[in-house]
Amino acid sequence: MSGATTAAYLARRAAQKERIRILYRRALKDTLNWAVHRHLFYQDASDLREKFEANKHVEDLDTIDKMIAAGEATYNKWRHPDPYIVPWAPGGSKFTRTLSHLLGLRLCIIMVEKRMIKTSIFSYPKQ
Structure with missing residues (x-):
């Protein structure tokens, strides 16, 4: 192999490894969406890992590309x-809430409550 073909091979192989890594992470995160309990998730995650490990020995670049495409199609079908x-992540119910205003409001309420307690204690006539 010449230097150019070796570099092209290594670049293509690196791109495939990245696509496989991304596919595995997406599938693993999606498995957590399907499995309600952790003990179910652990079994499903183990099965998913076995599927990826079963094809670890494949070296042909075209075969790997076909397997990645089939895996991505399966993932998109069963997503x-x-x-x-997560509530505070983009798309979550609490994303972009301004908590500083809420915190300031809570502090004001606490100060008013303390003043009310002070004045109510001293406003009653002593017996």
């Missing part, structure tokens, strides 16, 4: 329709 989104 969860309503995935869990």
